[in-house]
Amino acid sequence: MESANTLTSTVKARIEAAGSDTELRAIEREYLEKGGVVAGLLAAVPSLPGPERPAAGRAANQLKLEIAAALGAARERLASADLDQERSSAGFDASLPAQHSPRGSLHPIVQLTRELSDLFHSMGFLVLDGPEVETDEHNFEALNIPRDHPARDMQDTFRCDPEGKLVLRTHTSAVQVRAMRQLKPPMRAIVPGKVFRQETTDASHEHTFHQMEGIVIDKDITVAHLISTMKVLLRGVFGREIEVRLRPGYFPFVEPGFELDARCPFCKSGCSVCKQSTWIELLPCGMIHPNVLRSSGIDPETWGGFAFGLGLSRLVMLRFQIDDVRHLLGGDLRFLEQFS
Numbered sequence: 001m002e003s004a005n006t007l008t009s010t011v012k013a014r015i016e017a018a019g020s021d022t023e024l025r026a027i028e029r030e031y032l033e034k035g036g037v038v039a040g041l042l043a044a045v046p047s048l049p050g051p052e053r054p055a056a057g058r059a060a061n062q063l064k065l066e067i068a069a070a071l072g073a074a075r076e077r078l079a080s081a082d083l084d085q086e087r088s089s090a091g092f093d094a095s096l097p098a099q100h101s102p103r104g105s106l107h108p109i110v111q112l113t114r115e116l117s118d119l120f121h122s123m124g125f126l127v128l129d130g131p132e133v134e135t136d137e138h139n140f141e142a143l144n145i146p147r148d149h150p151a152r153d154m155q156d157t158f159r160c161d162p163e164g165k166l167v168l169r170t171h172t173s174a175v176q177v178r179a180m181r182q183l184k185p186p187m188r189a190i191v192p193g194k195v196f197r198q199e200t201t202d203a204s205h206e207h208t209f210h211q212m213e214g215i216v217i218d219k220d221i222t223v224a225h226l227i228s229t230m231k232v233l234l235r236g237v238f239g240r241e242i243e244v245r246l247r248p249g250y251f252p253f254v255e256p257g258f259e260l261d262a263r264c265p266f267c268k269s270g271c272s273v274c275k276q277s278t279w280i281e282l283l284p285c286g287m288i289h290p291n292v293l294r295s296s297g298i299d300p301e302t303w304g305g306f307a308f309g310l311g312l313s314r315l316v317m318l319r320f321q322i323d324d325v326r327h328l329l330g331g332d333l334r335f336l337e338q339f340s
């Protein structure tokens, strides 16, 4: 026991004085490893008189633990001294401000598209995509838009070939036709995407903007399904219940057709967003016209449904209170950085 006690203080002093890992390793080998001092002490225990053995064994084990702990602490001390040395030689100064690394952010249209896709996906809708260059047939003919309809006016549509067979799609409804022809009813789908109109641009008109088409085809679908879907949509966008109303509207691909208005989310008694009316025109919608179903090979006697064409750009403007549609695709980083 005596030798164990003296040894403890001697070894600790040596460890504290050690200036390198090599020295520590030598001490470790001398004391703790096979054939070392501690092993020698433990081997001598059986030769002691019986009553002294337990205490001597404990003392030898205690010595072993203390040396190990002291070695661990000394290694940490050496490592942190190394680090300090390295930092000061590299001119490292922990008090300097961090370097700014710029981060990108999602465009507000992408943000809303993703939110709405999640929302509709949770209600069992497919999220579909389609070509931006469309055939005249998908964009107009199959949607019950006859040759003389104003929507086909050369002023509105970008045509891609002299015969006028290909157009830049003027609405995402074109994908509705593709969906009805490829998928079998019952079906629910939304189609977010870019559309194009030949327009003179101003604060509320842009030649390229975003829409989100929605269709539901099933048995016994009524206007009530349409209204409740629109209310879920508005709750998702504005985070609370918003009153809606339907007004009659004419669109060739629906019968009956409606204009759906939402109660202005920004005021109680009129503001510039709702033009003092407390209602905001939100989207055209209606029950899908039997001719449209028939043109896609769906029997209107069995199946019915509704469709809506949400102005995604307009909704983004309402949601983020943006006053000029041209900001959306203007590519100005000062505008875009506000949405990070």
Ligand SMILES: [Zn+2]
Binding pocket: 264, 265, 266, 267, 268, 270, 271, 272, 273, 274, 275, 276, 278, 279
């Ligand atoms: Zn208002």
